[in-house]
Amino acid sequence: MTTPVPPRDTYRHGNLRHALLTVGIALARAGxxxxxxxxxxxxxxxxxxxxxYRHFADRQALLEEVSARALAALALAIEAELARAPADAxxxxxxxxxxxxxxxxYLRFAQAEPxxxxxxxxxxxxxxxxxxxxxxxxxxxxxxxLLTTVLDDMVAAGVLPPERRPGAEFLAWSAVHGLATxxxxxxxxxxxxxxxxxxxxxxxxxVERGL
Amino acid sequence: MTTPVPPRDTYRHGNLRHALLTVGIALARAGxxxxxxxxxxxxxxxxxxxxxYRHFADRQALLEEVSARALAALALAIEAELARAPADAxxxxxxxxxxxxxxxxYLRFAQAEPxxxxxxxxxxxxxxxxxxxxxxxxxxxxxxxLLTTVLDDMVAAGVLPPERRPGAEFLAWSAVHGLATxxxxxxxxxxxxxxxxxxxxxxxxxVERGL
DNA sequence: CAGATCAAGTGGACATTGTCTACTTAGGCA
DNA sequence: TGCCTAAGTAGACAATGTCCACTTGATCTG
Numbered sequence: 001m002t003t004p005v006p007p008r009d010t011y012r013h014g015n016l017r018h019a020l021l022t023v024g025i026a027l028a029r030a031g032x033x034x035x036x037x038x039x040x041x042x043x044x045x046x047x048x049x050x051x052x053y054r055h056f057a058d059r060q061a062l063l064e065e066v067s068a069r070a071l072a073a074l075a076l077a078i079e080a081e082l083a084r085a086p087a088d089a090x091x092x093x094x095x096x097x098x099x100x101x102x103x104x105x106y107l108r109f110a111q112a113e114p115x116x117x118x119x120x121x122x123x124x125x126x127x128x129x130x131x132x133x134x135x136x137x138x139x140x141x142x143x144x145x146l147l148t149t150v151l152d153d154m155v156a157a158g159v160l161p162p163e164r165r166p167g168a169e170f171l172a173w174s175a176v177h178g179l180a181t182x183x184x185x186x187x188x189x190x191x192x193x194x195x196x197x198x199x200x201x202x203x204x205x206x207v208e209r210g211l
Numbered sequence: 212m213t214t215p216v217p218p219r220d221t222y223r224h225g226n227l228r229h230a231l232l233t234v235g236i237a238l239a240r241a242g243x244x245x246x247x248x249x250x251x252x253x254x255x256x257x258x259x260x261x262x263x264y265r266h267f268a269d270r271q272a273l274l275e276e277v278s279a280r281a282l283a284a285l286a287l288a289i290e291a292e293l294a295r296a297p298a299d300a301x302x303x304x305x306x307x308x309x310x311x312x313x314x315x316x317y318l319r320f321a322q323a324e325p326x327x328x329x330x331x332x333x334x335x336x337x338x339x340x341x342x343x344x345x346x347x348x349x350x351x352x353x354x355x356x357l358l359t360t361v362l363d364d365m366v367a368a369g370v371l372p373p374e375r376r377p378g379a380e381f382l383a384w385s386a387v388h389g390l391a392t393x394x395x396x397x398x399x400x401x402x403x404x405x406x407x408x409x410x411x412x413x414x415x416x417x418v419e420r421g422l
Numbered sequence: 423c424a425g426a427t428c429a430a431g432t433g434g435a436c437a438t439t440g441t442c443t444a445c446t447t448a449g450g451c452a
Numbered sequence: 453t454g455c456c457t458a459a460g461t462a463g464a465c466a467a468t469g470t471c472c473a474c475t476t477g478a479t480c481t482g
Contacts, residue, residue: 010448012448012449012460013459016460037438037439037440038440040439047460048461049440050460050461050462051459051460054460058440058441121397124400167413170393174387174389175382175386176385177392177393177397178384178386179381179385180389182381185332185335199381199382202382203381203382203385206421209420210417210418210420211417211421223429224431227431248468249468249469250467250468258432259431260470261433264470270468270470
């Protein structure tokens with residue numbers, strides 16, 4: 001796995017921070033958060049281990065940045081699914097489709113990029129709050145914000161009673177995130193893609209009905 | 212953290228395997244799966260690191276055993292909550308209460324024992340299948356089996372339409388497990404116990420309505 | 423009851439990782 | 453032209469998991 005890199009001829013690397021991030025993402029993609037090894041990253045960047053400390057306080061700092069990128073990738077996947085949602089004339093139908101799109105995008109991403117998905121949630125402080133900036137997609141929204149938007153649309157379309165709106169994002173998120181976990185690391189690990197797609201629909205039915 | 216232990220006077224430890232398991236559980240309790248350090252366990256058992264290899268193939272094997280015990284603790288917590296459920300005369304009400312009890316017990320345990328909870332799900336192959344035995348509570352059932360039972364009761368009581376029964380355990384589980392994750396490591400980390408209790412009720416409402 | 427056997431512990435070693443404290447190099451500004 | 457300083461390098465340390473060879477002594481046999 002230690003891809004050897006042609007020795008630099010310049011003393012300066014040029015863009016080590018970016019290089020470490022790129023390698024870090026690749027490592028996370030391939031093996032999840034634990035695979036983000038500082039020394040391995042510097043190795044692949046063609047640099048001595050300590051050089052990393054000029055750009056990141058420690059391994060944790062690198063991991064947090066990588067995690068933020070992973071979260072951004074998730075946001076992008078959700079946005080893509082949202083864009084694919086049928087532009088129904090009926091706002092109620094459209095709003096419901098939006099919620100399903102968010103859930104579907106979330107779960108698709110978890111399956112397609114398990115390493116990144118795990119990495120996105122490996123660092124506790126990377127979902128909201130003060131350090132949100134990097135974890136966003138093209139619209140500049142985090143996954144949570146995308147979900148929030150869709151739920152607001154549902155209230156506006158009269159599909160979700162306003163008194164049930166507060167906290168609804170966490171209920172929907174719990175369901176979808178939980179399923180992702182069970183599918184990735186839990187007892188549903190051995191299901192094939194069709195089965196997962198089926199249970200995803202079932203879950204989204206439950207959420208839609210129950211919210 | 213390295214509690215020194217009085218030096219043994221016997222060459223044989225007597226019950227090293229059990230001792231390592233006990234220490235391992237304590238470590239997991241205090242710091243989650245990553246805190247289950249093989250060397251630390253042997254240290255606290257008053258034994259040289261390699262001695263562990265007479266009882267466990269490697270660190271992973273120890274972790275798996277500890278994980279199974281953690282799962283058993285979770286099963287116990289659920290059973291306790293189930294036992295506390297009001298023995299209603301109406302089977303429909305009782306069945307619904309059962310489902311809520313399972314969810315409540317699950318989430319209470321996650322809050323009360325975050326280290327054990329994380330450890331229970333740290334090893335992918337410890338929920339079901341061939342290696343189930345150790346992960347059970349007093350009734351000899353795993354958490355999943357407890358949930359399954361409650362759902363069957365709901366069908367029997369006419370609270371859950373039979374056609375919605377297949378796969379229902381994974382839907383309910385997803386929701387509850389997802390919330391536990393969000394509360395433990397996600398954006399709901401900063402909620403106090405009351406707020407968590409409130410959102411738990413909301414989530415269980417959703418599940419009950421949506422299943 | 424002497425002695426062999428063999429599971430259970432010990433000792434020492436190795437590679438890997440994160441991280442610390444100097445030291446060196448060279449890009450860009452005075 | 454020459455210095456300042458950010459960016460890399462060198463070398464070291466402690467910790468971890470794990471391997472191999474050696475020792476110890478409880479138990480089972482002749």
